Amino acid sequence: GQQVMQIPQYQHVQEGEDFTTYCNSSTTLSNIQWYKQRPGGHPVFLIQLVKSGEVKKQKRLTFQFGEAKKNSSLHITATQTTDVGTYFCAGWGKLQFGAGTQVVVTP
Amino acid sequence: IAGITQAPTSQILAAGRRMTLRCTQDMRHNAMYWYRQDLGLGLRLIHYSNTAGTTGKGEVPDGYSVSRANTDDFPLTLASAVPSQTSVYFCASSPTTSGSFDEQFFGPGTRLTVL
Numbered sequence: 001g002q003q004v005m006q007i008p009q010y011q012h013v014q015e016g017e018d019f020t021t022y023c024n025s026s027t028t029l030s031n032i033q034w035y036k037q038r039p040g041g042h043p044v045f046l047i048q049l050v051k052s053g054e055v056k057k058q059k060r061l062t063f064q065f066g067e068a069k070k071n072s073s074l075h076i077t078a079t080q081t082t083d084v085g086t087y088f089c090a091g092w093g094k095l096q097f098g099a100g101t102q103v104v105v106t107p
Numbered sequence: 108i109a110g111i112t113q114a115p116t117s118q119i120l121a122a123g124r125r126m127t128l129r130c131t132q133d134m135r136h137n138a139m140y141w142y143r144q145d146l147g148l149g150l151r152l153i154h155y156s157n158t159a160g161t162t163g164k165g166e167v168p169d170g171y172s173v174s175r176a177n178t179d180d181f182p183l184t185l186a187s188a189v190p191s192q193t194s195v196y197f198c199a200s201s202p203t204t205s206g207s208f209d210e211q212f213f214g215p216g217t218r219l220t221v222l
Contacts, residue, residue, distance in 0.1 A: 033211075042197060043211075095155075
């Protein structure tokens with residue numbers, strides 16, 4: 001069945017650095033969503049990607065959907081302390097969330 | 108209220124006891140979901156409901172039941188709690204019946220400990 005994997009599970013970033021988290025599915029997805037969960041909070045929707053090869057930007061965040069619609073990435077530039085949290089991808093075909101990438105930012 | 112509320116906020120429960128987690132939304136969303144969140148495993152779907160009167164099984168439904176008598180409420184029941192059901196439970200909703208292209212709105216969560 002469908003499996004959605006996220007890497008890395010944990011990312012320690014120096015403030016000002018860039019980093020990327022990846023989401024890979026074993027099957028083709030109809031669309032993919034990204035959510036952010038702050039420590040102690042609940043997941044909050046960030047963005048949705050639907051088209052093959054789609055790229056969307058939100059300020060310092062860039063989201064990509066792979067050409068085969070089986071993978072996606074989230075790239076954050078110039079990381080800030082407000083970026084702390086866990087980032088989840090959610091793949092639709094059969095709804096499944098990845099395990100998340102926990103981001104810790106060092107000032 | 109605006110959004111999704113969950114009750115209780117946290118609960119410690121003896122194994123074998125019955126427990127119902129409550130979830131209410133006031134956005135008139137059609138679809139609702141229950142997830143459990145465990146360290147290293149992310150969010151796993153327990154049950155969902157595309158519209159009032161219908162429910163479906165998610166990835167980890169065993170030991171849980173749900174009902175959807177109306178649009179606003181989607182309670183999750185543990186008939187006989189076991190320690191492996193210790194987790195943080197999130198309820199979510201999305202506007203349309205299919206839900207697949209909708210943003211999901213999450214409640215604040217219920218932290219459940221089964222001893």
